[in-house]
Amino acid sequence: MKTLSGKEVVEAIETRLAGGVGWLKEQGVNPSLAVILVGDNPESHSYVKGKLVRAEKLGIHSQDHFLPAETTQEELEALVARLNEDPATHGILCQLPLPKGLDEPRITRLINPAKDVDCFHPYNFGLLAQGEHHLAPCTPAGIMEMLKHYQVPVSGKNVVVIGRSNIVGRPMSLLLSHKGVDATVTVCHSRTPDIAEHTRRADVLIVGIGRPEWIKADMVAEKAVVIDVGVNRVDDPSRPRGYRLAGDVAFDEVSARAAAITPVPGGVGPLTVIMLMRNTLLAAADQNSLKFPEHMDI
């Protein structure tokens, strides 16, 4: 059994992206990512901090727009409009969830699709669904990179995706079943009566359902590749914080059966932020009518 390390994949991508940043700067483009955060949800603050640190580390200019929880819809829209117009801002991310009273879909749809590095805008999501995309949502795009990095074959394989969220499951299923990728994809969800019936047939199983350690060994085919997108807090009085992080997969028993598996933490988690950086570079190049040289593999 092989453990698929998010860190290893991130390092490989990071090296390529660092080259991309350098190349963009040679072309006179200073890639810049604006991150909007409204209110003081500590989890959101920690996510956003991680993104800003990663950007700076890669040489991507980052702008933090931290707004108070009382920010009005009009104020938030004015900020987005200003960033949309600013030619020096290439990526705009508005950290969700927004405080109550703010209209999330409206903000999401207001972001210029060319700068929509989260790929939440319906226009970008539609291009993705039609197989014509340029940007892809960060977590599923990161999983695609991981499968590529570890040379996990997906063409002609049965892939079962558990979960149909617009951030993970749905775009994941679309990316995998497009022409050229060619997996045969089944999407299971909370209303699937017998999920095990499907998971047992999966050559590759991707789980993002938010139920700690829910996938057991007897639900997984021998030699399957298992990608665990879940991040759940499980009470654990022996830990200083009183909890530990667990995936959606019962790692110990499933790892005894699977050909390869991602751990939690350290598997899929680290991929999301690096793919956000990649989207920022793609957006910056595109907005300046530039194309990265093929060999850079951005």
Add this chain to the structure above:
Amino acid sequence: MKTLSGKEVVEAIETRLAGGVGWLKEQGVNPSLAVILVGDNPESHSYVKGKLVRAEKLGIHSQDHFLPAETTQEELEALVARLNEDPATHGILCQLPLPKGLDEPRITRLINPAKDVDCFHPYNFGLLAQGEHHLAPCTPAGIMEMLKHYQVPVSGKNVVVIGRSNIVGRPMSLLLSHKGVDATVTVCHSRTPDIAEHTRRADVLIVGIGRPEWIKADMVAEKAVVIDVGVNRVDDPSRPRGYRLAGDVAFDEVSARAAAITPVPGGVGPLTVIMLMRNTLLAAADQNSLKFPEHMDI
């Protein structure tokens, strides 16, 4: 075995839509559909004629814009721009394929999404993929109506869709797996090595692969519901035209095994045009900030 009649479903929808047209006119809105056809592909002309006739029959104002094959990209774009701006035009359809030299994706993306009654625009397709749609592509939307009309259960059922086109297979799979519909959907395609392995597990099988009579009885589960989207010409010297129309399903043998099946012709075919009319009404209401009364079931 039950034969699912497209005609029966169309008649039911037509009655409701006629009510919708009357209601819109009472509100002072005269629903209007513009159909653009470039060149003289006889098949396209016949499709477009069918659409125009159906519109007139329902009391929807129709505008035909028949342009010569030599039409330039600029001329076509100017027409779309004019129709986009015209408040008396609620739906715009540009019949595909366009003659060589014209940029199809560019035209598709130029149509105002609010008037995009084919639902080919990435913005509308993205809303569909995110489960936030107002309009849906006509053929899969028609199949949803057929399943509803004949009370075919899909929630919690295994649905296998064969084909991943952006017009049929892909949007079909999305519509079926959204929250509230809740099918567990598998998308098979030309690169699926063993399609029968999947089709045999299907409670509902939807086939749009373009291979005449390719689905045989031994590929179908007993008591499955089979929806055949294929329309293929098969040589038949005994027919006056030298061919007959055949679906993707071997109707005679599969119908002996299935619980219900759509014939070709007379099954899915008639649904597409009526759903185009429905989309036109939805677009006309939406553009005038109107909502059809619930009981009209538009």
